[in-house]
Amino acid sequence: MGALEIGFIGVVALFAAILAGINVMVALGAVGALGLMSVVGFQAATSMLSTVFFDTTHSFHFSVIPLFLLMGMFAMRAGLGEDLFDAAHKWFGRLPGGLAVSTTLGAAAFGAASGSSIGTATVFTKLALPQMLDRGYDKRLASASIAIAGTLAVMIPPSAVMVIFGILTDTSIGGLLIAGVIPGLVFAAVLCMATFYTVWRHPEYAPRSEESFTLREKLYSLRLAGPLVLVIACIILGLYVGVFTPTEAGGAGAAVTLMLALIRQRSFKKLELMGALRETVKTSAMIFAIIICALIFSRFLALSGVANTLGDFLTGLDVNRWVIVLMITVIYLIFGMMMDAPALLAITLPISHPVMMTLGFDPIWFGVFVVLLVEIGAVTPPVGVNCFVVQGASNGRVDLEHVFMGLVPYIIAGFVMLFLLCLFPQMALYLPSTMR
Numbered sequence: 001m002g003a004l005e006i007g008f009i010g011v012v013a014l015f016a017a018i019l020a021g022i023n024v025m026v027a028l029g030a031v032g033a034l035g036l037m038s039v040v041g042f043q044a045a046t047s048m049l050s051t052v053f054f055d056t057t058h059s060f061h062f063s064v065i066p067l068f069l070l071m072g073m074f075a076m077r078a079g080l081g082e083d084l085f086d087a088a089h090k091w092f093g094r095l096p097g098g099l100a101v102s103t104t105l106g107a108a109a110f111g112a113a114s115g116s117s118i119g120t121a122t123v124f125t126k127l128a129l130p131q132m133l134d135r136g137y138d139k140r141l142a143s144a145s146i147a148i149a150g151t152l153a154v155m156i157p158p159s160a161v162m163v164i165f166g167i168l169t170d171t172s173i174g175g176l177l178i179a180g181v182i183p184g185l186v187f188a189a190v191l192c193m194a195t196f197y198t199v200w201r202h203p204e205y206a207p208r209s210e211e212s213f214t215l216r217e218k219l220y221s222l223r224l225a226g227p228l229v230l231v232i233a234c235i236i237l238g239l240y241v242g243v244f245t246p247t248e249a250g251g252a253g254a255a256v257t258l259m260l261a262l263i264r265q266r267s268f269k270k271l272e273l274m275g276a277l278r279e280t281v282k283t284s285a286m287i288f289a290i291i292i293c294a295l296i297f298s299r300f301l302a303l304s305g306v307a308n309t310l311g312d313f314l315t316g317l318d319v320n321r322w323v324i325v326l327m328i329t330v331i332y333l334i335f336g337m338m339m340d341a342p343a344l345l346a347i348t349l350p351i352s353h354p355v356m357m358t359l360g361f362d363p364i365w366f367g368v369f370v371v372l373l374v375e376i377g378a379v380t381p382p383v384g385v386n387c388f389v390v391q392g393a394s395n396g397r398v399d400l401e402h403v404f405m406g407l408v409p410y411i412i413a414g415f416v417m418l419f420l421l422c423l424f425p426q427m428a429l430y431l432p433s434t435m436r
Helices: 003-019 024-040 042-058 060-077 080-092 098-114 117-134 139-154 160-169 173-179 181-201 215-220 222-241 246-265 273-304 306-315 321-336 341-358 363-377 385-393 400-406 408-423 426-433
Strands: none
Touching: 003 024, 003 273, 003 306, 024 042, 024 273, 024 341, 042 273, 060 117, 060 160, 060 246, 060 273, 080 098, 080 117, 080 215, 080 222, 098 117, 098 139, 098 181, 098 222, 117 139, 117 385, 139 160, 139 181, 139 363, 139 385, 139 400, 139 408, 160 173, 160 273, 160 341, 160 363, 173 181, 173 222, 173 246, 173 363, 173 426, 181 363, 181 408, 181 426, 215 222, 222 246, 273 306, 273 341, 306 321, 306 341, 321 341, 321 363, 321 408, 341 363, 363 408, 363 426, 385 400, 400 408, 408 426
């Protein structure tokens, strides 16, 4: 049996293992390691495996992942999401669908601090959903606006998903983080427009708030939310002008977020510092394990010839390159329904990234494009992860059907954003091209 046949058998075995419920990390590592032994022999394979483990774990640049995660853990445990939502509500609550808009904007800021789509969706389900339902909001609009708002966490920097993409594709991490700024803000605006349109079509979905706040109350609401937004802005600006590296940005962000958390909670005990550190270590270990196993599997694909064969097939099609982009988009959306972002990137990038580079696309633009697909996949039925998170955190106040039904305008908004990104690639490329 030739190497190419072994490679295709390995791909089939990987997807069979995932469908059978085996952990993605275990499936990637086992199939990749056994495949390498079948293609190059036991001794060469074990030598490659030891190299992958060392190269992945000893690099200073990879420490950015636990630092960003630690920043997010501090933000979530300190209750800073409550401050952000309160501030957004006081400033934008009187707009049509004001609470849903406040949720989107608050989640965008909190997601930038936490970098966790699931964490953001959980926090804002507990904060915003009861208020929206108590004020007469339709269950579909309320739950769906939270589910989609949580996805902004993986686009707006600092984003762990962007870092993972950079590691797996050897793309500039700083460039990727900066590239997500404009698309992330534009996507937040597009989601707000989707809310406005839904409320315009169905005013009964979101009764207009009569509650008003003085300028003093609005400014006071920024006492903790403002510094957190300022920290995020300083991280982005520092990366942009070259003051510090992504790793240094993660360290500075974690330190300042810890100080804000201590100001809010007033003690280490309430902050549960050791719990935050344990969660960071566990999540970091999981992500690193997925990355290591993904690199093993990608070497297997490369040495067996599967990656080149599939890449040559796609690039050799006598069609416009945007047809291939459409094919890749469909693949990402399908798999995005069934798995989280690290696993999705680990499985698909060994094939999709070389194809897109051969077609002449910019790697940073492709990174933003893929992350946007990950965002849409996180809420796409039937297995949108964020939808289950919102339903589970709602304490039975909404059903899964409510979340899925309410997502229609927001998924359309996601496709509009994809179209805008394709139509105006400089949306993602302008800031990285002017970085120092």
